[in-house]
Amino acid sequence: MEQVENSFDVAIIGGGINGSSIAYQLAKMGRKVIIIEKERLACQASSAAAGMLAAQAEIEQDGPLFQLALKSQAMFSTLSSELFEYSGIDIEFVNKGMLKIAETEEIAAEVKKQVSYQRNWDPTIKWLDGKVLREMEPSLAPSVVGGMYLPNDGHVQPAKLTQAFAHAAVYFGAEIRENTEVLSFIFEDGQVKGVKTTNGVIHSEQVVVATGAWAAKLMRESGLDISVYPVKGECFSVRTEEPIINTTIFSDKRCYLVPKRNGEIYIGATMLENTFDNKVTPEGIASLIERATKLVPQIKEAAWERVWSGFRPQTGDGIPYIGEHPKWKKLFVAAGHFRNGILLSPITGKIVADLLAGRRQDEALLAAFHLERHKETVG
CATH class of the missing domain: 3.30.9.10 (D-Amino Acid Oxidase, subunit A, domain 2)
Incomplete structure (x- = not known):
């Protein structure tokens, strides 16, 4: 039986809108990326959404979430043509x-x-x-x-946007494994080293949890309660x-x-x-x-x-979780986007990719999204 390559720079858990966006940005940087999806790409919230890019209709108060939404909304016009070039998929940006x-x-x-x-x-x-x-x-x-x-x-077709992100990531060398559920993390020397799945072990230097409404369950295994x-x-x-x-x-x-x-x-x-x-x-x-x-x-x-x-x-507070695990290094989370997952997907992909690459960030802005803001670390 042919040996499957199971070593990557980054393993992204979740083949929804944000996991696929993160994969795209990382693959463009030349990172060796795998998307691990327990069912099929875009099979949950990413295909159920209406695709509204309603930064100012949905979010009525200024703050980090609103500012992030405005930045992300401004990315869609260029992103539409960019993703079509690399994936051949029209996200139907209107x-x-x-x-x-x-x-x-x-x-x-x-x-x-x-x-x-x-x-x-x-x-x-x-x-x-x-x-x-x-x-x-x-x-x-x-x-x-x-x-x-x-x-x-405006608005887009959410499932097509997710597929476009994922296929554009593949264009730059990413791999996608569907029907593969992550069961647990592999930890060593204070950092994540990969994940155990229903189809074997995947080794990686970094791991991103982007499993939407299911993120809390998986993060509990890492000793962290997040309110998703x-x-x-x-x-x-x-x-x-x-x-x-x-x-x-x-x-x-x-x-x-x-x-x-x-x-x-x-x-x-x-x-x-x-x-x-x-x-x-x-x-x-x-x-x-x-x-x-x-x-x-x-x-x-x-x-x-x-x-x-x-x-x-x-x-719990209506703000997504975006950041690194407070205990385990190189384990990151991007989850809890509620009604704004489609809108925030371009900026989420960029922010998380930059975090993993060690690029300079707007620390004041990202502080609102950190994982320990509810001080719910357990274990």
């Missing part, structure tokens, strides 16, 4: 803006405050009253009071013969409508904490249909396409 709508006067007052605040970073953001909104998007319900127009918030837990989201999509919306519609009432290039409209998403039960429920989809049709009544007449669910990786 940059037609977003409308964060207000359905009541009370919500309108809050959104107007957000407009004033967000213009500090993007002067093109503006408040539009209901009449102007419906001139832009005639399908919006008459009940919509107004909304914040964010011309620079799943938040289930159910979604559905419809298809129309002619486009009925052109921009992404985002409502504070846990509903968004994202018009994709292939004619589908993605509609989501429910939120249910602390469960890995992936079933899609009639109750969840019914609640989304009710919200969506109140915003865009024509959705009732669209052709039904499909339903799905996924697990967002949330943290």
